[in-house]
Amino acid sequence: MAPYAKELRVASLAVQRATLLTQRVFHEKVKGTELKSDKSPVTIGDYGAQALIIAAIRHNFPDDAIVGEEDSSSLQDNTDIRSQVWNAIKSTRLSSESAEKELGGSIKNEQAMLAAISAGSSTGGSKGRFWALDPIDGTKGFLRGGQYAVCLALIVDGEIEVGVLGCPNLPVDDQASFSADISDAEGHQRGVLFAAVRGHGATSQALSDDDLKQPKAIQMKSPPSLADATFCESVEADHSSHGDQAAIANKLGITKPSVRMDSQSKYGSIARGAGDIYLRLPVSQSYEEKIWDHAAGVLIVAEAGGIITDIKGKKHDFTQGRTLKKNKGVVAAAKNLHADVLKAVQEVLDAKQ
Numbered sequence: 001m002a003p004y005a006k007e008l009r010v011a012s013l014a015v016q017r018a019t020l021l022t023q024r025v026f027h028e029k030v031k032g033t034e035l036k037s038d039k040s041p042v043t044i045g046d047y048g049a050q051a052l053i054i055a056a057i058r059h060n061f062p063d064d065a066i067v068g069e070e071d072s073s074s075l076q077d078n079t080d081i082r083s084q085v086w087n088a089i090k091s092t093r094l095s096s097e098s099a100e101k102e103l104g105g106s107i108k109n110e111q112a113m114l115a116a117i118s119a120g121s122s123t124g125g126s127k128g129r130f131w132a133l134d135p136i137d138g139t140k141g142f143l144r145g146g147q148y149a150v151c152l153a154l155i156v157d158g159e160i161e162v163g164v165l166g167c168p169n170l171p172v173d174d175q176a177s178f179s180a181d182i183s184d185a186e187g188h189q190r191g192v193l194f195a196a197v198r199g200h201g202a203t204s205q206a207l208s209d210d211d212l213k214q215p216k217a218i219q220m221k222s223p224p225s226l227a228d229a230t231f232c233e234s235v236e237a238d239h240s241s242h243g244d245q246a247a248i249a250n251k252l253g254i255t256k257p258s259v260r261m262d263s264q265s266k267y268g269s270i271a272r273g274a275g276d277i278y279l280r281l282p283v284s285q286s287y288e289e290k291i292w293d294h295a296a297g298v299l300i301v302a303e304a305g306g307i308i309t310d311i312k313g314k315k316h317d318f319t320q321g322r323t324l325k326k327n328k329g330v331v332a333a334a335k336n337l338h339a340d341v342l343k344a345v346q347e348v349l350d351a352k353q
């Protein structure tokens with residue numbers, strides 16, 4: 001059996017189930033968005049997806065630690081939000097009974113739901129197994145009806161071994177034109193699951209497939225020249241500097257406008273050859289990137305043949321706890337472009353100092 005086959009299967013089904021919850025929360029316009037202490041939003045969808053995924057991991061791998069973005073502290077007193085999360089969870093099941101059973105079935109009650117959410121409090125580190133979980137990455141994109149991703153990765157002794165991204169609003173077709181805009185995907189079926197196991201390549205498949213047994217290999221594209229390349233970057237200008245990105249594009253002779261897209265959908269997109277370069281350029285020097293914002297996407301891009309480093313050219317270090325405190329930013333590109341892109345990034349950023 002291929003390495004990590006069970007982990008890949010459980011992670012894929014757990015992400016698929018969580019995307020059903022997030023889509024329902026979005027379409028039923030379930031209100032109940034809170035602001036966290038850093039003023040970032042968290043929704044019923046974030047809490048519900050975290051609970052469902054952690055319950056599935058604990059059923060299958062009870063000894064594994066979990067580094068999840070959300071915690072349940074604000075749900076302890078807020079009974080209104082808590083019961084909305086519970087309602088969303090209760091009504092979310094995979095249509096395949098056998099797959100639902102593989103995940104351990106439903107969560108038993110509200111207490112078990114809170115316990116599952118709280119179980120994402122591991123501090124990670126350099127030893128043993130843990131899962132990095134972002135139940136909704138791009139919460140702002142999710143709220144806008146844009147791109148978002150449900151992200152799960154298994155890290156073993158500091159190496160990312162398995163990565164899964166569920167992107168409900170990206171087109172299924174790997175050849176569809178590269179855009180964050182959902183209306184551009186009209187006529188395209190939407191909802192794609194990207195996955196990778198270290199050393200075994202990256203795949204995509206339709207999120208709607210009941211049994212998730214039809215992954216297709218994906219590959220990064222190598223554009224003939226830098227001038228033909230397409231950049232992507234965050235929508236949020238305080239997550240990645242749009243101005244620095246434009247200066248870097250200019251230096252490289254790239255004239256096509258960048259594609260702005262929320263979430264790790266950017267990693268999935270370049271991995272399937274829809275775009276060529278993803279830059280995340282620090283705005284604040286003190287911000288530490290979170291491991292759950294990158295782990296799954298970094299493996300998927302690497303396994304699709306891309307190169308990913310931070311802005312200094314260093315590999316991202318997932319052994320440092322809940323954040324990537326030893327790294328700044330992201331430079332992800334096809335193999336034939338990465339060195340030139342990194343050089344331009346450094347020239348532009350150095351010139352600012």
Ligand SMILES: Nc1ncnc2c1ncn2[C@@H]1O[C@H](COP(=O)(O)O)[C@@H](OP(=O)(O)O)[C@H]1O
Nearest residue numbers: 136137138139140234235236238239262263287
């Ligand atoms: N100042 C900052 N710099 C970089 N990333 C930030 C940031 N503040 C928040 N983020 C992260 O950016 C993520 C979204 O990335 P993107 O801009 O690529 O869509 C957020 O994930 P969540 O939406 O899961 O909270 C959040 O963790």
Ligand SMILES: [Mg+2]
Nearest residue numbers: 040041069139
């Ligand atoms: Mg968040």
Ligand SMILES: [Mg+2]
Nearest residue numbers: 134137138293
């Ligand atoms: Mg995130």
Ligand SMILES: [Mg+2]
Nearest residue numbers: 069134136137
């Ligand atoms: Mg999130």
